[in-house]
Amino acid sequence: MTPLPNPEVGAAVKAADRAHVFHSWSAQELIDPLAVAGAEGSYFWDYDGKRYLDFTSGLVYTNIGYQHPKVVAAIQEQAAHLTTFAPAFAIEARSEAARLIAERTPGDLDKIFFTNGGADAVEHAVRMARLHTGRPKVLSAYRSYHGGTQQAVNLTGDPRRWASDSGAAGVVHFWAPFLYRSRFYAETEEQECARALEHLETTIAFEGPGTVAAIVLETIPGTAGIMVPPPGYLAGVREICDKYGIVFVLDEVMAGFGRTGEWFAAGLSGVVPDLMTFAKGVNSGYVPLGGVAISGAIAETFARRPYPGGLTYSGHPLACAAAVATIQVMAEEDVVGQAGRLGETVVGPALRELAERHPSVGEVRGVGMFWALELVKDRETREPLVPYNATGEANAPMAAFGAAAKLGQRRPGTIPKLMNLVAGGIGKTEVVDVSHRVLCSRRLVRFVEMEYAVPRAELGKTLLRVRDLIEGEGLRVNFPIELRVAAADDIPLSTAHGRETGYLAVHLSSGMPFDPYFRGVEAIMDDVGGRPHWGKLHYQTAETLAPRYPEWARFQAVRARLDPDGRFRNPYLDRVLGPVASP
Numbered sequence: 001m002t003p004l005p006n007p008e009v010g011a012a013v014k015a016a017d018r019a020h021v022f023h024s025w026s027a028q029e030l031i032d033p034l035a036v037a038g039a040e041g042s043y044f045w046d047y048d049g050k051r052y053l054d055f056t057s058g059l060v061y062t063n064i065g066y067q068h069p070k071v072v073a074a075i076q077e078q079a080a081h082l083t084t085f086a087p088a089f090a091i092e093a094r095s096e097a098a099r100l101i102a103e104r105t106p107g108d109l110d111k112i113f114f115t116n117g118g119a120d121a122v123e124h125a126v127r128m129a130r131l132h133t134g135r136p137k138v139l140s141a142y143r144s145y146h147g148g149t150q151q152a153v154n155l156t157g158d159p160r161r162w163a164s165d166s167g168a169a170g171v172v173h174f175w176a177p178f179l180y181r182s183r184f185y186a187e188t189e190e191q192e193c194a195r196a197l198e199h200l201e202t203t204i205a206f207e208g209p210g211t212v213a214a215i216v217l218e219t220i221p222g223t224a225g226i227m228v229p230p231p232g233y234l235a236g237v238r239e240i241c242d243k244y245g246i247v248f249v250l251d252e253v254m255a256g257f258g259r260t261g262e263w264f265a266a267g268l269s270g271v272v273p274d275l276m277t278f279a280k281g282v283n284s285g286y287v288p289l290g291g292v293a294i295s296g297a298i299a300e301t302f303a304r305r306p307y308p309g310g311l312t313y314s315g316h317p318l319a320c321a322a323a324v325a326t327i328q329v330m331a332e333e334d335v336v337g338q339a340g341r342l343g344e345t346v347v348g349p350a351l352r353e354l355a356e357r358h359p360s361v362g363e364v365r366g367v368g369m370f371w372a373l374e375l376v377k378d379r380e381t382r383e384p385l386v387p388y389n390a391t392g393e394a395n396a397p398m399a400a401f402g403a404a405a406k407l408g409q410r411r412p413g414t415i416p417k418l419m420n421l422v423a424g425g426i427g428k429t430e431v432v433d434v435s436h437r438v439l440c441s442r443r444l445v446r447f448v449e450m451e452y453a454v455p456r457a458e459l460g461k462t463l464l465r466v467r468d469l470i471e472g473e474g475l476r477v478n479f480p481i482e483l484r485v486a487a488a489d490d491i492p493l494s495t496a497h498g499r500e501t502g503y504l505a506v507h508l509s510s511g512m513p514f515d516p517y518f519r520g521v522e523a524i525m526d527d528v529g530g531r532p533h534w535g536k537l538h539y540q541t542a543e544t545l546a547p548r549y550p551e552w553a554r555f556q557a558v559r560a561r562l563d564p565d566g567r568f569r570n571p572y573l574d575r576v577l578g579p580v581a582s583p
């Protein structure tokens with residue numbers, strides 16, 4: 001759907017927000033929330049009709065994108081049938097959601113306690129562990145986040161905890177492995193793993209093993225920096241827990257439900273915890289839902305003794321119906337497998353390539369669709385771009401970085417749909433202006449590949465119209481422009497828009513202005529209800545251009561015809577080609 005601008009409504013939404021909404025984690029007068037009019041797939045748009053690629057998937061939860069028609073329909077059906085019902089009853093949507101989740105959790109985590117989100121899932125997991133063991137303390141890692149409620153924020157191992165740190169929450173923090181900033185002077189993953197395990201066991205020994213109820217770890221820490229644990233670490237923690245009778249809790253609120261290319265990140269190591277928390281991706285965040293998956297042994301503790309905890313909305317039918325539909329969609333569209341493949345073949349390589357070009361990237365790390373770039377001042381010393389927990393002046397470089405990224409999105413005179421050129425739907429974004437200069441890049445665009453999701457019924461007609469447009473510009477379709485219709489199965493993320501959608505790929509070569517084509521293609525897409533789906537820039541350097549120089553002469557001729565007054569000339573292109581042109 002093409003967003004229709006409506007700035008007056010946007011202004012009213014913003015005004016009411018500023019007057020009455022109290023926002024999370026913010027100094028209320030220092031924030032400027034963007035008024036969002038709608039969202040679909042990986043995109044959202046504002047009331048000016050400006051479209052944005054949502055690189056953060058909401059708060060890392062829209063694992064199947066916004067407004068998936070099947071999940072929206074399931075919520076609507078559930079609302080029509082039974083919008084709500086108290087938690088003490090057996091309700092179809094709740095039973096089915098629990099069954100589908102239990103089928104996917106590792107080992108014997110077969111009982112599901114539903115909560116409203118991630119933090120309360122963590123609260124309940126800790127309560128269960130304390131009651132199961134009869135012990136008071138809980139160990140969690142520095143560089144972690146477990147939620148904003150009292151116990152969860154006290155487990156959190158970063159400055160978000162400090163303001164609420166009661167000092168009496170029974171939490172002891174320890175260092176989990178993180179080779180890039182090793183606390184253990186380790187130089188290899190093996191050393192980091194062994195030393196982190198030794199440190200954990202020593203911490204337990206000095207705290208008193210008989211006082212420790214649980215170790216709570218994010219399977220892969222998320223907001224703290226996506227530190228994928230070294231091989232053997234989680235298995236080692238499992239052994240330590242078994243040795244001392246400690247409950248092992250894995251927090252999969254962020255890493256779960258496909259983000260890492262596994263249903264749960266625990267699947268990457270084969271480790272089975274005693275309790276596992278989830279939320280977010282369980283229903284792509286469409287309706288608040290979280291929960292704890294419980295092992296047989298812990299469920300047994302509460303078989304004849306009541307569990308002292310509950311929530312009015314535990315297993316809310318709307319949230320559970322959304323979970324059932326989301327899990328079915330993820331299975332049908334192989335979202336989990338696709339996240340793994342994209343991470344391996346597209347996102348990882350693209351981010352590593354980005355790191356080669358940008359000296360301020362110290363490390364690229366991640367898996368599936370879960371990645372971090374560690375920004376540094378100096379790669380050798382690994383000095384962070386800004387100090388830990390920097391604010392104000394000290395945080396200026398990070399603030400400038402964020403502002404530049406936003407500026408890129410809003411740069412006047414750019415082609416909105418061209419701005420979000422990415423590798424594989426997530427990963428690097430390059431900003432392109434109408435004269436096809438690539439900002440922030442020392443390379444030339446060789447060609448731009450844009451894919452559009454088009455209603456299947458419109459596909460043939462659209463193909464012909466795009467061909468006519470291109471040929472109307474005096475260019476042949478096959479060279480230097482390639483136009484093809486691809487079967488849905490050929491294209492990464494092809495199922496993101498539903499099976500009734502076809503895909504049209506338009507390749508446009510450098511050496512000529514992109515502007516007329518993209519404006520024309522955009523107009524056609526607006527007309528037929530097509531949406532930009534994926535885009536990629538292919539690069540050229542002076543060296544790779546040299547052997548192709550004869551082609552450049554053709555480009556020049558075409559460009560002269562299309563752009564006689566040189567409005568779209570790219571000075572950088574000319575500068576780089578200068579040496580090639582005059583041997």
Ligand SMILES: Cc1ncc(COP(=O)(O)O)c(C=O)c1O
Pocket residue numbers: 059116117118119120122145146147148218222223251252253254255279280290
């Ligand atoms: C690992 C982890 N645990 C718990 C939470 C808290 O979840 P919620 O915000 O749904 O309470 C989050 C939220 O980002 C998280 O990333």
